[in-house]
Each structure stands twice: as C-alpha cells, then as structure tokens.
Amino acid sequence: MDLHAAEMRVKELHQLLNQYNYEYHVLDNPSVPDAEYDSLLKELQKLEESFPYLKTSDSPSQRVGGDILEAFQKVQHKISMLSLGNAFNEEDLRDFDRKVRQAVGDRFSYVCELKIDGLAVSLRYEDGMLVQGATRGDGTTGEDITANLKTIRSIPLRISEPLSIEVRGEAFMPKRSFESLNKAKVEREEEPFANPRNAAAGSLRQLDPKIAASRNLDIYLYAIADVGQTGVTSHSEGLDLLESLGFKANKERKNCENIDEVIQFVEDWVEKRAELPYEIDGIVIKVDSLQQQEELGTTAKSPRWAIAYKFPAEEVVT
Numbered sequence: 295m296d297l298h299a300a301e302m303r304v305k306e307l308h309q310l311l312n313q314y315n316y317e318y319h320v321l322d323n324p325s326v327p328d329a330e331y332d333s334l335l336k337e338l339q340k341l342e343e344s345f346p347y348l349k350t351s352d353s354p355s356q357r358v359g360g361d362i363l364e365a366f367q368k369v370q371h372k373i374s375m376l377s378l379g380n381a382f383n384e385e386d387l388r389d390f391d392r393k394v395r396q397a398v399g400d401r402f403s404y405v406c407e408l409k410i411d412g413l414a415v416s417l418r419y420e421d422g423m424l425v426q427g428a429t430r431g432d433g434t435t436g437e438d439i440t441a442n443l444k445t446i447r448s449i450p451l452r453i454s455e456p457l458s459i460e461v462r463g464e465a466f467m468p469k470r471s472f473e474s475l476n477k478a479k480v481e482r483e484e485e486p487f488a489n490p491r492n493a494a495a496g497s498l499r500q501l502d503p504k505i506a507a508s509r510n511l512d513i514y515l516y517a518i519a520d521v522g523q524t525g526v527t528s529h530s531e532g533l534d535l536l537e538s539l540g541f542k543a544n545k546e547r548k549n550c551e552n553i554d555e556v557i558q559f560v561e562d563w564v565e566k567r568a569e570l571p572y573e574i575d576g577i578v579i580k581v582d583s584l585q586q587q588e589e590l591g592t593t594a595k596s597p598r599w600a601i602a603y604k605f606p607a608e609e610v611v612t
C-alpha cells in the first residue's frame with residue numbers, strides 16, 4: 295500500500311472507530327460487535343506502525359497513551375471551577391428561591407440535574423482537539439491528568455466542530471465497575487476503596503495511564519466554562535450544545551418552572567437513586583437563563599444562581 299492509499303485508509307478508520315466508539319460509550323447503542331471494532335483498531339495500529347507519520351494525537355489508537363509519569367504537572371484554570379452552596383431540606387431550597395426572586399423578579403425557570411458523585415474535571419479543546427484535561431484541585435489550580443482522562447472512552451479526542459472550548463464535568467466509576475474492582479482487590483488481599491468516588495479519584499491519580507484505562511471510568515459533562523462565547527442563552531441550551539459536539543451529558547435533567555417542581559424532582563430522585571448504575575449525592579439546581587445568572591453573579595467561591603441539594607447520608611447497613 296502506498297503512502298496516499300495508507301493516508302486515505304487511516305482517515306477512514308478514524309471516522310469508523312470514532313463513530314463506533316461514540317455509539318457504544320456515549321449513546322450506549324453500538325451498531326457493530328466489539329470484534330469489528332477490535333479488528334479495525336488492529337488495522338489502524340498496523341498502518342501507524344508502517345507509516346509512523348500517520349499516527350496523530352487524536353488517533354483512536356492513542357487513548358491509552360504514553361509512559362508512566364513521574365508526577366502530575368500543575369494547571370492554572372483560566373476560569374475558576376466554582377463549588378456549589380448546599381441545601382439540606384425544603385426550607386433551604388425555598389430560601390434559595392426567595393433570594394433568586396429578590397434579584398431577578400418572578401419570571402425565570404430552573405434546570406435540575408443529578409449531582410454525580412465523582413471527581414470534577416476540566417477538558418480543554420483547541421480547534422476541536424483535546425489538548426488538556428485537569429482535576430478541579432482548589433478551583434484555581436488543578437493537576438494535569440490528560441493521559442488518564444484520554445482513557446475514558448466517552449471523552450471525544452476530537453469534537454464535531456473545530457472549536458477552542460473548555461468544558462467541565464464529573465468523572466465517575468459506575469457501581470458495577472466499583473464492585474468488580476473491590477472484589478479483585480479483596481481477592482488480592484488489598485485494601486478495597488470505600489466508595490465509587492474514592493475509586494474514581496484514586497484511578498485518575500494513577501501515574502500509569504494503563505491503570506486508569508483498566509478502571510472503566512466514565513464521565514458526564516455539565517458546563518461550558520466560557521459559555522458566553524458560544525452564543526447560547528441558557529444552561530439547557532448549553533447542555534444540548536455539549537451533546538451536539540459529541541459529549542455525554544446526563545439525560546436525567548428537567549426544566550422546572552418553579553421551586554415546587556424542583557422539590558418534586560428532588561423527592562422523586564431520593565426514591566429512584568438506588569436504581570441508577572452510578573452514584574449521585576444530590577441534585578444540582580440552576581437558574582436557566584445565562585443573563586439572569588449574570589445578574590445574580592457569584593460569591594468568592596460559589597454561584598448565587600445555583601445550589602446543590604444534598605441527599606441525607608444513606609444508613610450503612612452492617
């Protein structure tokens with residue numbers, strides 16, 4: 295095969311492998327069997343060996359990247375990663391609602407989303423290519439865990455538009471992955487992880503990307519850091535844009551016209567959370583309009599236009 299033919303085939307294999315990966319890990323709806331994916335990936339790896347210059351950083355073969363790191367580099371978040379104020383009961387939620395009304399009046403709506411119990415991370419893309427992934431850290435300074443985040447198959451190595459954009463989300467370990475990881479640890483007489491959140495954090499803090507790759511992590515994206523540059527006017531539009539770019543956003547979100555609907559959503563999920571294949575530790579409630587978010591602003595560490603309702607700690611059944 296000559297170089298031009300190899301270049302064309304590599305381009306075709308990127309498109310096929312990215313599409314199949316998207317269907318399996320983002321849509322949870324594969325159109326080809328795993329064996330088909332594996333054989334196409336092997337074909338790509340062989341072509342990259344024969345024509346090394348065709349191996350690009352966004353190649354599907356580059357998910358489980360390089361060497362074991364000595365340490366993680368520090369990353370300064372250009373836009374700080376805020377934390378959320380907490381609500382623990384209905385009264386706290388109604389207090390939050392009153393403060394929103396005082397600031398923006400009565401014409402506004404909320405978006406309610408599941409609060410994923412994982413590790414907050416930031417992903418930076420340049421011209422559509424994933425160039426850096428980092429932990430939240432203290433909100434201003436995080437750690438560069440790009441190699442480990444690239445192993446999460448639902449993270450696109452290249453998004454559908456050549457945008458330079460930074461997105462935020464929660465990396466997590468599904469319950470079933472957590473259970474099988476801890477079973478293997480106990481069999482090896484190693485200390486098991488206390489919960490999926492610790493397991494996800496521990497996996498993403500591994501200096502060897504091959505270990506992170508073995509942990510079956512996943513992610514839900516829930517914010518665009520520089521959302522003002524995208525032209526969207528609401529948080530719900532921002533979530534739709536994330537999905538159109540190829541990101542995995544959580545489907546269990548609801549637009550709520552008033553705080554009574556928010557409280558109903560919270561009560562519904564207190565009951566339903568056990569059925570989810572991942573852990574959630576609450577519900578995130580946001581004013582939907584970006585203009586009204588702007589009017590409400592933020593305190594030093596958290597937005598006035600959002601709050602996290604925290605579920606009561608589950609009784610540990612001994």
Ligand SMILES: NC(=O)c1cnc(N)c2cc(Br)sc12
Nearest residue numbers: 377407408409410464516578
């Ligand atoms: N959907 C969301 O906004 C969301 C979900 N899960 C989380 N752990 C967090 C944390 C912050 Br801060 S926002 C958010």
